[in-house]
Amino acid sequence: MTGRRAALVEGWPIFVTAVVVGIAFGLTARQAGLSIVETSAMSVIVFAGAAQFVMVDLLRTGTPVPLIVLTVLLLNARHLLMAAAIRPFVRAASLPRRFGLAYVLTDEAFAMGIGWFRRGHRDLAYYAVFSTVLWCSWNVGTLLGAIFGAGVQDPQRFGIDFAITAVFVAIVAIGVRHRADVAVALAAALVAAALRLAGASAVAVVVAGALAPLVAFAIREEQR
């Protein structure tokens, strides 16, 4: 299967999710007092699902702008790690193309793209097609939600909201190659879960993702 086709075949549940969650975001933003233009502009300019929900909540509660921006930076700092991890695969692309690929880097695009690379592929088509379609899905969803108000009322009932988490679980399960991977994955999941349960949502993924790889060093050194 070509990268382009595989991205569409494997990606469609996530695209559907992005439209549905995008509608929910559009709705939430409008209810918080943002205009249709502001709502859509946020999805185009920021293009980061979790951060956008946080932003709307902070704007609604009158949080000072510098604090909002700092929170977004903390929440999205994980992109630094993801970009560093996909760097070897985009090294050959031109600078303008890398600027474009960076703009559409999301948790989902990273996870799916790395899944493709881990299966031994080296072409960028999978990542590029997946992330571009995801961008379209998110923005179409946002616009629909912002304009039409009513939309999907209860995505939880159908488990749709769980799809993205399930994707992450499956990618880890399929991608682990040796014992150190398993240890790193378990450490990361537990630390992130603990931090989020403790209320440190903004930094949970950054901290757990940055610390857990250190477990791999401990395990490999013990084996020597």
Place this chain on the structure above:
Amino acid sequence: MSVWIAIVASGIVTYFTRSLPLVVTMPGRAPARLRRYLDALPTAIIAALAGAGIAVPDAQPTGGAEVLAAVVTLAVAAWRRNLLFAVIAGVAAVAALRAAGL
């Protein structure tokens, strides 16, 4: 006005985090330890996203449905090695478990 400042500034810091490692060329070859660290990063970040999403799915701590559904997803993924099957199984499991009151 402050809404627009928040949107544009957040967009800038977000794009900065996405683009910096991709567009800045570092001289020479990264040391072995750093490469091993970066090699383990994808698994760590994806697992962290999974763990956080399972623990607190929607601003509320999980009632257990997400934990069990994650186990189902994990089992199907390990068994079939197929992303799509695993995700469908996970979503169906979480819907069923929530309907069952978890």
